[in-house]
Amino acid sequence: MKGLQSFYKAFYGHSFYRHFRRPPDFNLKKFRIQFTVENPKTLYLHVHRNSSHHPCLIHTYDYGSKGNLRERNKSKIVFDRAFFDFDVTNPQIKEIKNELISLRSHGLNYQKEKQEDLTEILQKLIIKKKVAKPAIDEAKDFALKFKETFGKEPALFFSGCKGCHAYTFFKASSFKNIDLALSWFAEHIKNTYNYETLDLSVNRDSTARLSRIPYSKHQITQLAVVSFTIDDDYLEIMRKSLNPYVEPFEIEDHSTNFHKHLQKIDLVESFNANVKKTTKPKNVALSGNFNNQRNLNDHRIFFRSILGNPVREYPEKNYVMYQCPFPDHTDIKPSFMVHKCGYQCYSCQKKGNYWQFLKDYYNLSDIQVKKCLKEML
Missing domain, CATH: 3.90.580.10 (Zinc finger, CHC2-type domain)
Structure with missing residues (x-):
């Protein structure tokens, strides 16, 4: 995909230390599950080779150095963004996905026609039945309210299935416990604005969170993870996902002082946690x-x-x-x-x-x- 490497350079930076994970859909030892990616080119090559067959997931946060990544040193992670996940619960899609995963456990070519039929059914449910619309609508509403408060809207990405992601960027900052701060913020906006699709579990363990890589394909639905704006309607987003192309991205367009707000929450919530601990x-x-x-x-x-x-x-x-x-x-x-x-x-x-x-x-x-x-x- 033209311009993808440049996009990763803008989105993730010139150099970084993150885990790229590709959990196998079937149990063969020759498939490596985890890689360390350090630059946009390495990330691009992994996505190019593995997308559409395996999940392409990456740590949301940069560990700052290879040593920190290897030792899972959370105290030295570089926090330069916040990630929010909106996801719809749909039993029908879950059932089809489980059936498809079960078939894939025997190999990508096992009952290939049936696998393709199930993938087509999933695409129809997502595109024509608009399964992901509640999540996308709530993410758009969140983006508008976030812009009113912090000046710029977050970057929005359709996940390729039944949800979407929202990223906001800020100056690399340190936190006592970013999980507590993000959890409080996410729970507060979920309750205040009644966002039914906002997934709180993402923020409760944000440092271990893996997110789908933009412009990779969802391995089950074969729909691409693509960016969208508040003005894009649902069908336009689906067209982008079916025929993806890399759109221009400038991190400054989505950078705010949100970290200052998070740091204030972090101080209060960390203090409350210590009080509970000592009492x-x-x-x-x-x-x-x-x-x-x-x-x-x-x-x-x-x-x-x-x-x-x-x-x-x-x-x-x-x-x-x-x-x-x-x-x-x-x-x-x-x-x-x-x-x-x-x-x-x-x-x-x-x-x-x-x-x-x-x-x-x-x-x-x-x-x-x-x-x-x-x-x-």
């Missing part, structure tokens, strides 16, 4: 049944005594899952894994053993932890 009752940890040393040797027993029954259990894999007890983020889908030797949250990245948990969760010193454990045993 936890410190005697709760003593309520468990610790009659023998075995309870401390097996963390699954320890956490069952502290947090109760797990949300999910995987006996064959020897671990259990809880909703993360730490107040730093909202954990709708359980991401707090506990195994025999310790714990790890895949959302906030906290990990350790029972000693570390008592220190962090109840805000105790090493001496206090030692005293608590002595009383328990």
Whole structure:
């Protein structure tokens, strides 16, 4: 696609450190799932080779250096944009997508005609039945209100299926916890303006969020991720998606001082989270049944005594899952894994053993932890 490399240069910058992910639709080890992209040319080549067959997803935020990306160092991520996702829930599309994914699990050429028929049905639902229209309309309304407040409208992109993305750009800034700030902002506008399609889960774990790459094809619908404006009607957006072409893009047209607003929210929400953390009752940890040393040797027993029954259990894999007890983020889908030797949250990245948990969760010193454990045993 002509001009695509220049677009990525304008959209992502001259150099960056992000993960490009291409989850395979069928289980063959020869397919690499994850790449590190560092410049527009590398990104363009991956999209050019993989788009239309596999999902082309990328980290929304730049990690700033290869070391930070490798170590998942969230404290040093470069935040220069905010990302909002509008998505329609449609059971019919979900059912067809699942059937198509099931066929693809046997290979791209397995029952190829049926795969093509299902893809055509999806396209008709999206284009003629206007499945994505509620999400697009709400995104346009959000863009207008955002422009009224911050001076410039966000960049809007149709996702290639039943939703769309809104990006606003700002000066690269640091935050105590951008997830808390974005979650508060997204929840506030969702409740204020009754945006039914605004997906709050995106902002609750924004640093791990993957977004579809502009001008890549949706691997299921074969519709392209294309930009649109407030003035474009639904059918015009669909025509662009069916016959994509790269439109001129200047990041300055969508750059605002939104980061200053986010930083104010960040300070308040981070303070509130710390208050909740420091006001936890410190005697709760003593309520468990610790009659023998075995309870401390097996963390699954320890956490069952502290947090109760797990949300999910995987006996064959020897671990259990809880909703993360730490107040730093909202954990709708359980991401707090506990195994025999310790714990790890895949959302906030906290990990350790029972000693570390008592220190962090109840805000105790090493001496206090030692005293608590002595009383328990």
